[in-house]
Amino acid sequence: MSQQRDPILSVEGLCIATRDGTRIVDDVSFRLGAGQVGALVGQSGSGKTSIGRAILRLLSPGLAITGGAIRFDGHDLATASVAVMRGLRGRRIGAVFQEPMISLNPSLTVGRQMMEALLRHERITPRDARERCLDMLRRVRIADPDRCFGEYPGKFSGGMRQRFMLASVLTTRPALLIADEPTTALDAVIRKEIMDQMLDLTRELGTSVLIVSHDLAMLSQYSDIATVLHQGRVVEQGDTRDILLRPRTDYMRGFVAALPRRVEAAPTGAGARPLIKVQGLDVAFPLKRRTFFSPHRTLRAVKDVSFDIAKGEVVAVVGESGSGKTSIGRALVGLNRATAGSFARTDGPHLKAGGAEWRMPGVQMVFQDQHSSLDPQMTLEQLVAEPLRHDPSMSAAQRLDRARDILAEVGLPGGFAKRYSHELSGGQRQRVGIARAVVARPSLIVADEPVSALDVGVQRQVLDLMMRMRDAYGLSYLFISHDLSVVEEIADRVLVMYRGRIVESGPRDAIFDRPHHPYTRRLLEATPRIFPGGGDSYELAVPPTIAVPAPAGHAYHEPGEGDDDAPLAMITIDGRHQVLCRALT
Amino acid sequence: MLMQRPSGIAGVTVIALILLAAAIGALAPPYDPTMVDFTTRLSPPSSAHWLGTDEWGRDVLSRLLSGTAVTVAVAGLTTLLVTISGALLGAFSGLAGGWLDRCVVALMDAFLAFPALVLAIAMTAVLAGSSLAPVVALGVAYLPYMVRVVRAHVLTLRGRDFIAASRVMGNSPAYTLLRHVIPNTVAPVLVMSTSLFGWALLAESALSFLGLGLAPPAASWGGMLADSRNYFADAPWLALAPGIAISGALLGINLFGDFCRDYFDRKTKD
Numbered sequence: 001m002s003q004q005r006d007p008i009l010s011v012e013g014l015c016i017a018t019r020d021g022t023r024i025v026d027d028v029s030f031r032l033g034a035g036q037v038g039a040l041v042g043q044s045g046s047g048k049t050s051i052g053r054a055i056l057r058l059l060s061p062g063l064a065i066t067g068g069a070i071r072f073d074g075h076d077l078a079t080a081s082v083a084v085m086r087g088l089r090g091r092r093i094g095a096v097f098q099e100p101m102i103s104l105n106p107s108l109t110v111g112r113q114m115m116e117a118l119l120r121h122e123r124i125t126p127r128d129a130r131e132r133c134l135d136m137l138r139r140v141r142i143a144d145p146d147r148c149f150g151e152y153p154g155k156f157s158g159g160m161r162q163r164f165m166l167a168s169v170l171t172t173r174p175a176l177l178i179a180d181e182p183t184t185a186l187d188a189v190i191r192k193e194i195m196d197q198m199l200d201l202t203r204e205l206g207t208s209v210l211i212v213s214h215d216l217a218m219l220s221q222y223s224d225i226a227t228v229l230h231q232g233r234v235v236e237q238g239d240t241r242d243i244l245l246r247p248r249t250d251y252m253r254g255f256v257a258a259l260p261r262r263v264e265a266a267p268t269g270a271g272a273r274p275l276i277k278v279q280g281l282d283v284a285f286p287l288k289r290r291t292f293f294s295p296h297r298t299l300r301a302v303k304d305v306s307f308d309i310a311k312g313e314v315v316a317v318v319g320e321s322g323s324g325k326t327s328i329g330r331a332l333v334g335l336n337r338a339t340a341g342s343f344a345r346t347d348g349p350h351l352k353a354g355g356a357e358w359r360m361p362g363v364q365m366v367f368q369d370q371h372s373s374l375d376p377q378m379t380l381e382q383l384v385a386e387p388l389r390h391d392p393s394m395s396a397a398q399r400l401d402r403a404r405d406i407l408a409e410v411g412l413p414g415g416f417a418k419r420y421s422h423e424l425s426g427g428q429r430q431r432v433g434i435a436r437a438v439v440a441r442p443s444l445i446v447a448d449e450p451v452s453a454l455d456v457g458v459q460r461q462v463l464d465l466m467m468r469m470r471d472a473y474g475l476s477y478l479f480i481s482h483d484l485s486v487v488e489e490i491a492d493r494v495l496v497m498y499r500g501r502i503v504e505s506g507p508r509d510a511i512f513d514r515p516h517h518p519y520t521r522r523l524l525e526a527t528p529r530i531f532p533g534g535g536d537s538y539e540l541a542v543p544p545t546i547a548v549p550a551p552a553g554h555a556y557h558e559p560g561e562g563d564d565d566a567p568l569a570m571i572t573i574d575g576r577h578q579v580l581c582r583a584l585t
Numbered sequence: 586m587l588m589q590r591p592s593g594i595a596g597v598t599v600i601a602l603i604l605l606a607a608a609i610g611a612l613a614p615p616y617d618p619t620m621v622d623f624t625t626r627l628s629p630p631s632s633a634h635w636l637g638t639d640e641w642g643r644d645v646l647s648r649l650l651s652g653t654a655v656t657v658a659v660a661g662l663t664t665l666l667v668t669i670s671g672a673l674l675g676a677f678s679g680l681a682g683g684w685l686d687r688c689v690v691a692l693m694d695a696f697l698a699f700p701a702l703v704l705a706i707a708m709t710a711v712l713a714g715s716s717l718a719p720v721v722a723l724g725v726a727y728l729p730y731m732v733r734v735v736r737a738h739v740l741t742l743r744g745r746d747f748i749a750a751s752r753v754m755g756n757s758p759a760y761t762l763l764r765h766v767i768p769n770t771v772a773p774v775l776v777m778s779t780s781l782f783g784w785a786l787l788a789e790s791a792l793s794f795l796g797l798g799l800a801p802p803a804a805s806w807g808g809m810l811a812d813s814r815n816y817f818a819d820a821p822w823l824a825l826a827p828g829i830a831i832s833g834a835l836l837g838i839n840l841f842g843d844f845c846r847d848y849f850d851r852k853t854k855d
Contacts, residue, residue, distance in 0.1 A: 333753045365753045373746035377768040387754045436750070 599837020671731025
């Protein structure tokens with residue numbers, strides 16, 4: 001890596017090993033100049049997080065630095081004393097971690113936690129410290145810093161907490177900020193906001209940033225130089241955009257090729273008769289009453305949602321967390337009770353809300369968390385055979401036979417049948433989840449973020465498997481995801497959810513190329529997408545969206561609180577492309 | 586796995602010895618444990634009476650063995666009763682939620698408000714006469730502990746997606762409880778049962794020490810300990826035999842319990 005500036009951080013031949021001597025980081029070197037933004041990239045298990053933690057000397061117990069040097073500020077952090085490290089952490093090196101939910105102490109006010117580092121490291125009066133913190137909160141664009149200062153972290157959303165983290169880490173103006181997957185837990189729109197703020201601020205303060213992440217597309221927008229790691233070794237180093245867009249090594253070529261991107265829509269019989277019809281779906285949850293005498297209140301998570309799904313169609317539901325997309329899926333499989341609306345199969349029952357949860361035959365589900373969705377006490381064949389127990393025409397042996405067949409079909413042949421889920425990798429577990437959903441030959445599978453927890457390569461395999469299953473069994477999917485690039489690849493139609501309502505729906509190309517609703521446009525503009533260039537190269541872009549005026553006599557409606565009475569309608573743009581509008585009076 | 590852990594081996598050995606002693610005590614004690622013989626009153630350990638004799642000239646070893654049978658039976662039955670009823674009640678309560686759950690929790694908390702032994706003594710007084718009195722009394726006293734452990738575990742299980750997956754498959758709540766919830770609570774239940782066995786054993790000894798166990802001629806560890814107090818200076822073996830039995834048994838059971846917990850921890854972390 002060529003650098004004009006003196007490096008502020010220089011990692012030389014770093015090795016990290018477990019207690020039994022297995023090297024999880026092997027001879028890694030990189031440098032980071034003053035004010036530069038660098039990235040450590042890799043999939044889970046690549047050792048990237050351990051390197052970030054080694055720089056802070058906060059390795060998890062059981063791991064130790066076994067070789068190399070980490071030069072920073074004239075110290076070698078690999079061997080520096082505990083006292084030296086304590087003086088550096090928080091003052092010269094700041095850190096932001098992935099989980100804002102757990103990295104703030106819930107029992108201290110935001111203000112107390114922010115002032116901690118300042119009071120610890122600088123001769124400063126509490127009054128001045130408070131001023132500095134409030135100033136920093138203003139700079140991360142927190143609306144009412146004085147009020148936030150005295151509140152506890154539990155009151156705030158993930159995005160807000162990550163802002164507090166960022167503000168509190170930067171109050172001491174550290175020379176180096178280590179950001180470990182700082183936005184992975186956040187939604188696209190908030191992710192972009194936080195990354196923008198983080199880099200504006202660090203540029204202003206002259207802080208170097210080392211971002212640790214698996215998200216190369218996001219990194220290529222923000223970081224100058226990147227080090228790609230695979231199984232603890234450096235695979236490639238250099239300019240971030242170069243690495244992603246003009247991959248030179250086989251590893252990177254495979255990685256980039258596995259990224260989800262739009263493929264030509266397979267003919268799925270557009271205009272085919274719908275198989276599933278959902279009308280006016282409402283899902284509401286009772287809120288906890290503050291006191292016994294408080295009135296009963298409910299939270300309407302899903303408001304008046306209607307859509308249909310044809311045989312073999314993939315309908316994606318996108319939206320931020322809390323938009324109600326998961327509640328829709330859970331209502332269809334009978335895990336949430338619908339409070340209004342109907343759910344019908346054109347060739348079967350017509351279910352109406354009210355009374356018990358819906359129990360629609362031929363609807364199965366694939367869960368996001370493969371670890372928690374498989375009973376740890378059951379073998380894979382038992383797991384997969386379970387949905388067949390309601391089929392009286394099959395004997396127990398036949399069920400297990402069928403389960404083994406499906407397991408082989410999803411790529412877990414022979415000996416896997418007798419194994420337990422904890423012996424499998426994340427991707428393998430998700431295959432079991434898919435096998436279990438498919439085994440009873442359903443017509444609709446609700447897949448709730450089925451690939452969000454998986455690495456790019458594994459994600460690719462699971463997506464391919466899901467599409468193969470659709471072709472083999474004529475399945476339809478309701479594919480719930482916050483990941484627009486995955487949706488762009490596999491969806492036939494897209495429903496954009498915002499605050500409980502569908503704000504726009506239509507064929508994939510219409511939504512991605514001609515978005516109308518302001519929220520859809522915000523969502524698309526927050527998501528860099530990858531496009532093939534010539535030969536082995538790629539383009540990474542956020543294609544600008546074009547503002548389109550609302551249909552005559554209407555205004556686009558932004559759902560919010562207290563809008564439940566407004567006369568709203570889905571206005572058709574063309575064909576099946578519809579957008580949520582409010583009639584102008 | 587078992588062989589790599591000395592505490593596991595020790596625990597299993599002690600428990601095997603206790604069961605063996607109980608079997609001999611119940612089926613073939615060397616002497617009749619209630620046979621009075623004033624000619625050998627308070628004789629120290631000898632080849633004829635390995636652990637000596639008591640103030641009535643009864644063989645201490647035979648009384649100890651037969652007391653083991655009684656104590657083990659009471660502790661074992663109590664454990665069985667508490668394990669089955671506690672696991673079902675706890676699992677039901679955790680799964681049902683709502684006001685049913687709140688009622689169960691409130692009831693169990695009410696029981697927990699009394700020290701288990703005090704509750705057991707009160708229950709024994711109420712049930713006086715029945716030979717199952719100590720079992721029922723201890724069972725009621727220890728039930729809340731099992732219910733709480735199982736309920737807490739079920740609450741964490743309930744949030745897991747495989748319970749949701751079972752509902753999506755159209756399985757009934759009863760099937761979900763038996764097929765998915767109960768098998769996943771086996772580990773904590775077993776660990777809890779082992780501790781319970783130890784507690785019940787100690788509590789039974791305490792009850793019979795206070796004279797609330799089986800009626801006097803029958804032998805029991807606690808009863809032997811109580812009787813020995815008057816002769817402690819002249820015949821220390823009378824106190825040592827049941828004392829060592831009680832502490833040894835508890836130590837062994839606790840070692841076994843620790844081993845169980847480590848074993849299941851490692852298995853689930855795997």
